[in-house]
Amino acid sequence: MGALHEGHATLVRAAREIAGDRGEVVVTVFVNPLQFGAGEDLDRYPRTLDADLKIAELAGADVVFAPSADEVYPGGEPQVRVSAGPMGERLEGSSRPGHFDGMLTVVAKLLHLTRPDVALYGQKDAQQLALIRRMVRDLNFGVEIVGVPTVREEDGLALSSRNRYLSAEERRTALALSGALFAGRDRHAAQEALRARAREVPATRARAEALSAIGESRAAADAHAVAKAVPGGPAGVRAAARLVLDEAARTKPPLLLDYLALVDPSDFTEVGDDFTGEAVLAVAARVGTTRLIDNIPLTFGAAS
Numbered sequence: 001m002g003a004l005h006e007g008h009a010t011l012v013r014a015a016r017e018i019a020g021d022r023g024e025v026v027v028t029v030f031v032n033p034l035q036f037g038a039g040e041d042l043d044r045y046p047r048t049l050d051a052d053l054k055i056a057e058l059a060g061a062d063v064v065f066a067p068s069a070d071e072v073y074p075g076g077e078p079q080v081r082v083s084a085g086p087m088g089e090r091l092e093g094s095s096r097p098g099h100f101d102g103m104l105t106v107v108a109k110l111l112h113l114t115r116p117d118v119a120l121y122g123q124k125d126a127q128q129l130a131l132i133r134r135m136v137r138d139l140n141f142g143v144e145i146v147g148v149p150t151v152r153e154e155d156g157l158a159l160s161s162r163n164r165y166l167s168a169e170e171r172r173t174a175l176a177l178s179g180a181l182f183a184g185r186d187r188h189a190a191q192e193a194l195r196a197r198a199r200e201v202p203a204t205r206a207r208a209e210a211l212s213a214i215g216e217s218r219a220a221a222d223a224h225a226v227a228k229a230v231p232g233g234p235a236g237v238r239a240a241a242r243l244v245l246d247e248a249a250r251t252k253p254p255l256l257l258d259y260l261a262l263v264d265p266s267d268f269t270e271v272g273d274d275f276t277g278e279a280v281l282a283v284a285a286r287v288g289t290t291r292l293i294d295n296i297p298l299t300f301g302a303a304s
């Protein structure tokens with residue numbers, strides 16, 4: 001949507017890499033009215049086309065396509081739109097009704113107008129990326145979709161054009177979004193390590209007790225006990241992340257949580273306690289008048 005930053009530049013560099021010297025890299029810059037709800041930030045959304053052109057060129061773009069709303073929607077609001085379906089009503093879709101229909105409609109139009117072989121989107125907008133993949137598959141768009149990992153500030157904050165709305169104090173509070181995700185990720189890593197250690201010792205108590213006479217095996221037996229005692233898997237991850245968000249809700253200025261969810265990226269439904277495979281820990285929150293989102297991928301191993 002423009003107001004380009006290093007996250008966008010990373011997408012452009014990745015596109016340049018894929019396109020090679022003989023390919024062409026096209027960047028689209030369009031603040032799409034259709035994906036903003038009433039009372040959202042359409043009017044104040046930063047528009048910085050001159051700076052965007054420089055960033056895009058430096059990152060390796062050949063063309064910047066920055067149409068006006070009249071060019072994209074010459075007859076006013078389109079009557080026919082893409083429907084994002086059930087996945088589009090969850091999480092972001094629940095907080096921003098109609099957002100994903102508007103987003104997919106303009107993505108379809110931009111893909112038709114620019115006709116790329118490959119299109120790149122950031123994993124920072126994980127549900128958006130999943131829905132674009134789904135649209136391309138379900139409606140047979142002949143384009144390959146590539147997801148690019150989230151680019152962060154050194155302190156963890158995910159780069160976003162909306163970060164420029166934040167005061168210094170609000171930015172400090174906003175760090176709780178990535179902080180919560182990292183706490184969830186750390187809990188997850190600790191759980192997985194404990195489970196791996198627990199798998200090294202026999203499950204029966206008698207044998208674990210016998211083995212615990214030996215130092216190394218004792219550590220493994222302890223790991224087995226702890227792995228059984230702490231809330232494991234998805235519940236533990238959610239709990240660890242929530243602690244950080246609860247604390248941020250008590251600071252000044254406060255963080256107002258919209259959602260924290262651990263979901264299956266194929267449909268954005270919450271994962272159950274026995275879930276294995278790729279999941280996404282996602283968060284959305286408001287700080288002052290700014291609404292931010294962030295997420296990280298987590299892989300849950302097979303149950304021991």
Ligand SMILES: Nc1ncnc2c1ncn2[C@@H]1O[C@H](COP(=O)(O)OP(=O)(O)OP(=O)(O)O)[C@@H](O)[C@H]1O
Nearest residue numbers: 001002007121122124125149150151159160161162
């Ligand atoms: N930090 C980031 N790392 C990687 N990709 C990103 C990042 N921020 C945005 N993108 C990607 O850049 C593309 C354009 O996104 P958009 O213009 O909405 O940027 P944004 O900075 O996320 O804006 P906003 O915060 O207003 O949603 C999207 O595919 C988005 O996922």
Ligand SMILES: CC(C)(CO)[C@@H](O)C(=O)[O-]
Nearest residue numbers: 001032035103106107125
């Ligand atoms: C996908 C997109 C270009 C649709 O306007 C926008 O949501 C964005 O830039 O993330």
Ligand code: BAL
Nearest residue numbers: 001035036103125128
């Ligand atoms: N970056 C996703 C587009 C939006 O927030 O409207």
